[in-house]
Amino acid sequence: MRKLAARYPDVTFLLAASATQEVTLRHAQPNVFRFSADAAQAAAGLASYAYHDLGWRRAAVAFDYPASSWASTAGFVAEFCSLGGTVDSQGAFVATRADRGLAKRLAREADGVFLTDGFYSAAEFLRTYDDQVQRLPARLVLNGYWLSQPHQLAPNGVDLTGVVVGGDIPFDSERPEWRRYLRAYAEAFPDLPKDSGGGLLVVPYYLSMEALARAMDEVDGEIGPRGQALRSALARVKFVGPTGPIRLDANRQAVVSVHLRRVSARSGRVTTRPFRIIKHVDESYGGRFSARTPLPSPFALDCRRGDPPPWARG
Secondary structure (H helix, E strand, C coil): CHHHHHHCCCCCEEECCCCCCHHHHCCCCCCEEECCCCHHHHCCCHHHHHHHHCCCCEEEEEECCCHHHHHHHHHHHHHHHHCCCEEEEEEECCCCCHHHHHHHHHHHHCCEEEEEECCCCCHHHHHHHHHHHCCHHHHEEEEECHHHCHHHHCCCCCCCCCCEEEECCCCCCCCHHHHHHHHHHHHHCCCCCHHHHHCCCCHHHHHHHHHHHHHHHHCCCCCCHHHHHHHHHHHHCCEEECCEEEEECCCCEEEEEEEEEEEEEECCEEEEEEEEEEEEECCCCCCCCCCCCCCCCCCCCCCCCCCCCHHHCC
């Protein structure tokens, strides 16, 4: 999308269900805007929770192969290592019996596992890992698109009650803005499932369109020569959305809040309870990421100590 935008500089692009870092962090195009988190931002706070609250010093990471999982992993590793921890155990799960061996190995090699997924089910991994460690809430933190679906937090044979899951879009929220948004969505789309309004593929579209509507109001519908007036207005947009306050950085990437919530999976019904909100999460992680840092990729962990992001400091 970044390369396409460069070919059409007079067209304004608003990215919605897009999670890769590089689209705005590296070679950012002046006509590309994103009002939702990238995947690394969505993992913020889980590493400092594991380090400070759970006492981990040696973490492992488990991920699947969509690029968003690599960026989530890079965010966790950057934050955990900045605090003085180490991450030297890792592996990819593929939703087969092969995941059992990975779960056993990571249970032996680390104090706990950060697990993030894009599209593969982690159920096989979780069942074996649960058998190995017994106390999941102390040995596991969760993040990712697949696990944003509530029924995936109740895999057969695994009770995830007490485990903390994090993301920029909460499973549920006590915020009045979230409640109002869900009611408005249900009224506008009565034929869709009631819980679909909170989906990770839906909320980013809403945030983009809310921002666009506000910018169009500001310019009174006149986007200006080559769209410059509209883009100037978009860069200034600030609002409190269902997920929290939204504003853009200099690369036109959202600065967001990330929600950490505890899972409760009692009697087959999954709910989450608010645990912590990580505010003002920027794409650079307080300077940990830049256009010069390596692209997130599987099996290449950039574990460097020092200069933790602001929200991770004790």
